[in-house]
Amino acid sequence: MPFRSRVCYGVTLSGGVAVTVRAWRSSGGTVRQAVLTPGETTARRPSVGGRAESARSGGVTVGCLAVQESLTLWLNSPLTSRAKAEKVLPSLLDIQLPFPVEDCMYRFVEFRRTSEGTVSALVCAARCEAIQACLERYQAQGTDPMLLDHEGLALWTQSLVELTAEPSQHRVLIYLADDHTTLVIGCGERYGNAHSLQMPASPTADNDLVNRIQRILHADLPSGVGVQWLFCGGRAGETAVVEMLHRSLTSVWPGALTLMKEPTSFLARALCTRALKRGPLRCNLRLQAFTHKAVLRAADWRTRAAAVGILIAGILLVGFSLTSHLLGERRLNHVKSQIAVVAGELAPGVAIPYGREISEVQKAWEKQAPQTTPFLEAFTPSLAVRLAEVIKAGQTSAVRFETLNLKRNSLILSGVTEDWDQCGQLEQRLKALGYAVKLQRQEAIAENEVRFTVNAEGGGP
Amino acid sequence: MKGNALLILQTCALAVFMVGILASIVTIRQNLGLSAKIRNKNETLAQLAVIKQTRDRHQAALRVFEGLSNASPVSLASLGRASATNATPEIRERESRNLAAGWTLRQMEVVFSEIDLNQIPCFLHMAEEARPPWRLVECTLASSRKADGLGHAVLIMETAGKTGRQTPDNSQRRAEKAQ
Numbered sequence: 001m002p003f004r005s006r007v008c009y010g011v012t013l014s015g016g017v018a019v020t021v022r023a024w025r026s027s028g029g030t031v032r033q034a035v036l037t038p039g040e041t042t043a044r045r046p047s048v049g050g051r052a053e054s055a056r057s058g059g060v061t062v063g064c065l066a067v068q069e070s071l072t073l074w075l076n077s078p079l080t081s082r083a084k085a086e087k088v089l090p091s092l093l094d095i096q097l098p099f100p101v102e103d104c105m106y107r108f109v110e111f112r113r114t115s116e117g118t119v120s121a122l123v124c125a126a127r128c129e130a131i132q133a134c135l136e137r138y139q140a141q142g143t144d145p146m147l148l149d150h151e152g153l154a155l156w157t158q159s160l161v162e163l164t165a166e167p168s169q170h171r172v173l174i175y176l177a178d179d180h181t182t183l184v185i186g187c188g189e190r191y192g193n194a195h196s197l198q199m200p201a202s203p204t205a206d207n208d209l210v211n212r213i214q215r216i217l218h219a220d221l222p223s224g225v226g227v228q229w230l231f232c233g234g235r236a237g238e239t240a241v242v243e244m245l246h247r248s249l250t251s252v253w254p255g256a257l258t259l260m261k262e263p264t265s266f267l268a269r270a271l272c273t274r275a276l277k278r279g280p281l282r283c284n285l286r287l288q289a290f291t292h293k294a295v296l297r298a299a300d301w302r303t304r305a306a307a308v309g310i311l312i313a314g315i316l317l318v319g320f321s322l323t324s325h326l327l328g329e330r331r332l333n334h335v336k337s338q339i340a341v342v343a344g345e346l347a348p349g350v351a352i353p354y355g356r357e358i359s360e361v362q363k364a365w366e367k368q369a370p371q372t373t374p375f376l377e378a379f380t381p382s383l384a385v386r387l388a389e390v391i392k393a394g395q396t397s398a399v400r401f402e403t404l405n406l407k408r409n410s411l412i413l414s415g416v417t418e419d420w421d422q423c424g425q426l427e428q429r430l431k432a433l434g435y436a437v438k439l440q441r442q443e444a445i446a447e448n449e450v451r452f453t454v455n456a457e458g459g460g461p
Numbered sequence: 462m463k464g465n466a467l468l469i470l471q472t473c474a475l476a477v478f479m480v481g482i483l484a485s486i487v488t489i490r491q492n493l494g495l496s497a498k499i500r501n502k503n504e505t506l507a508q509l510a511v512i513k514q515t516r517d518r519h520q521a522a523l524r525v526f527e528g529l530s531n532a533s534p535v536s537l538a539s540l541g542r543a544s545a546t547n548a549t550p551e552i553r554e555r556e557s558r559n560l561a562a563g564w565t566l567r568q569m570e571v572v573f574s575e576i577d578l579n580q581i582p583c584f585l586h587m588a589e590e591a592r593p594p595w596r597l598v599e600c601t602l603a604s605s606r607k608a609d610g611l612g613h614a615v616l617i618m619e620t621a622g623k624t625g626r627q628t629p630d631n632s633q634r635r636a637e638k639a640q
Contacts, residue, residue: 303467311474317481321488328495335502342509346516358508365512371561372519374621375526383597384585404602 007059009036010271011143014234015178018141021265022059023272031276035265062271063138063145065285067152067182068196070126077119082111085119093123103128105287109153110191110280122191124150124283131290146292148285149271151175152194156184157281158270159230162260165189170225170253172217174245175267176233183213185220191281192220199235210248217253227255236263383408386433386459393429397422399452411435413454423452435459523561526593532564532623535591537571544584548576560621568598568619575605578612588618595620 010021022040023033075092077085089108094101106125114120131148138145159173167188175182181199185192195216200209221227229249231242236259246257260266274282286292343357347364387406394401394415399422401415411430417423420441427439435456442451526532541550556568573581581602588595599617 300467304470307467307471307474309474310478311470314474314477314479314481317478318484321481321484325488325491325495328492328499332495332499332502335499335506339502339506339509342506342513346509346512357505361509361512365516368516368561369519371559372516372523374560374566374619375522375564376519378526378594378596378621379522382585382589383600384582384589387585387597387600388582400604401602402604404600406600408598 005060005276008272008275009059009061009143010268010275011061011063011138011141011145012267012271013063013137013141017178018143019234019265019268021268021272023269023276024059025276029277031273033265033269033272035262035268060147060275061143061145062147062149062275063134063143064149064151064154064267064271065126065131065134066180066196067150067194068180069130069134070124070150070152070285072122072124072150072152072191072194074193075121075123076114077121079119080117082119085111085121089121089123093125097125099127105131105285105290107283107285107287109283112190122281124153124285126150126285128290131285135286135290144292146286146294147275148290149274150283150285151182151196151267152184153191153281153283154270154274155182155194155232155267156186156191157279158266158273159184159232159260160189161270161273163228163230163258166228169228170221170255171228171230172221172249172253173230173232174213176231176235176238176241176263178234181209181213181233183216185217189280207248210245213245213249214252217249221253223252225253227253229255229257230260231257232260232263232266234264236260389433390430393426393433397426397429399423399426409458411454411456411459413456414452416449416451418449420450423450426452426454430454430456430459433459523564526564526621527562529592531592534567534593534595534620534622535588537569537588537595537618540587540591540595541571541573541584544587545573545576545580548573548580555617564621564623566619566621568617571614571616571618573614573616575607575611576614577610578602578604578614579610581614581616585616593620593622 007022007024010023012019018038020036020040021033022036023031025031073093073096075089075096077088077092079085079088086108090101090106093106097104104125104127106123108121108123110122112120112122134148135144155173155175159171165171165186165188170185170187173182173184175184177199179199181197183195183197185194197209197212197216227249229246231246236242242257242259250257262269273279286295339357340352343352343361346361350360350364352360383406390404390406390411390413391401394413397417398419399415399417401413403412403414405412417426423439423441427437430437436458438455440453440455537552538550541548541552551572551574553570553572554567555570556566558566560566573584581600585597589597595618597616598619599615601615603613605611605613
């Protein structure tokens with residue numbers, strides 16, 4: 001569906017009487033429902049001639065095609081690829097149908113993989129005449145459903161919503177309408193098939209209904225298996241009918257009976273839930289020529305919106321690209337101008353070729369620097385302080401200097417000491433001042449004193 | 462007619478979108494080159510900034526010197542007499558060269574013979590405290606065999622000055638006058 005409405009009207013026709021349920025979805029996704037009285041229905045539900053725009057604002061009307069006017073069928077393709085299977089499934093459906101596939105509307109509502117790995121698909125189909133007749137019935141009741149669901153699929157999914165399925169447990173839902181009975185058979189959460197029977201005037205008095213139901217069930221269910229029996233529909237309130245059917249059927253397929261809450265509006269609720277929420281087995285048989293005008297308009301609006309969106313995206317892309325490029329160029333020019341300003345300031349009067357700013361500025365700076373370096377050097381730590389530190393190191397180590405030569409990054413010493421180890425102390429102290437020290441000691445020969453020389457480098461501030 | 466309008470809209474939208482995609486691709490490619498250029502230029506700018514920072518430090522130091530009330534350096538001979546008793550240093554000019562803003566760098570050799578070496582730090586301190594200051598560049602000390610504490614000192618001092626020129630002769634003359 002090309003739009004998701006928040007309000008939905010589910011309309012079912014049973015014996016010429018319409019049952020309408022109004023449902024609305026909250027922002028949290030919760031669906032609330034209320035059965036409308038005939039008066040409320042006329043006032044609130046979009047009518048046949050009503051504005052189609054109400055699909056978005058006023059709500060969606062959903063009807064359903066009865067099981068007797070349509071069919072559901074599991075088709076098994078021999079292919080393992082779903083994409084390939086989807087291509088051959090219409091041909092397989094054509095073989096199965098008693099009428100040409102071109103005369104019907106169909107929709108594959110579920111794909112499953114069989115135990116052999118091949119693709120199996122559930123198709124829902126209805127003849128065009130049946131769809132037309134169904135729509136005319138709805139129009140006679142003053143409504144034109146925008147979506148046409150399938151009765152059997154709707155009953156099955158709603159039964160799963162209202163009563164959780166047990167895995168591998170067979171389930172049969174019997175929908176007792178005023179004019180017909182619908183059987184929906186499945187196992188676990190898997191939909192099996194749906195059948196429809198005419199409802200006799202007095203079901204309790206006539207065993208024909210039970211026999212027909214049993215015949216149908218024998219085809220789908222092995223005798224003796226446990227079955228979960230669910231009853232709903234307008235006549236599910238007739239306890240005698242329900243008990244009679246349950247008693248007769250449990251003799252072959254034992255199982256507990258569950259009567260659904262508010263059974264009369266069960267199908268209408270199912271239609272609303274399916275229209276408002278995403279889920280499995282969703283189906284709309286108003287396809288191609290039968291598509292509602294509001295849906296067509298919504299699809300058209302969506303196509304236009306998509307085109308406009310793409311157009312805007314394209315314009316934005318072009319805009320962003322141009323802006324990004326211009327900003328990049330601007331930033332590059334800004335950096336270039338900054339370089340030109342700084343280079344001009346550092347090398348005044350020098351013509352600097354583009355790209356050679358660093359080399360030219362360095363060249364200019366190498367010429368300028370010697371003229372100002374002595375001013376900066378005047379603020380460096382004094383060599384006199386270092387001289388005092390060296391002399392103090394000598395005094396502390398009890399050595400006597402004979403010569404001392406001190407420059408910014410070198411120190412040459414010679415002297416004498418009474419002890420070999422005192423030179424070592426001097427060496428450590430000079431190292432502490434940051435010098436890399438080379439100490440040479442000479443053994444005392446004629447005198448008692450040890451002579452030493454120190455060559456030290458570094459240490460300068 | 463309506464279908465045509467939708468078709469035109471879709472075609473235009475697709476065309477504009479494709480142009481947008483192409484423009485984006487071209488811009489991304491151009492911007493890759495551009496960002497590499499900007500990165501290189503930023504590196505250049507950073508290197509220039511380092512040079513400028515160094516130059517600014519030099520200029521700031523020069524400004525301090527420019528701010529001195531007296532740009533003429535004090536006489537080393539007078540400093541020697543004032544700081545060391547019984548010692549008159551021999552002073553020789555080693556080097557002189559012009560600096561920025563009319564300043565001149567002078568390097569002098571100060572030789573003290575048979576001086577009490579403990580007086581050298583005092584001399585150096587006074588020289589460094591003078592404005593413009595004298596700086597010790599190199600120092601050679603040799604102890605004398607005559608007496609403990611005596612020795613020969615050769616000090617290479619330098620300063621930046623602006624007016625006058627201190628020669629060995631006139632400094633000696635000034636030292637003699639002072640005596």
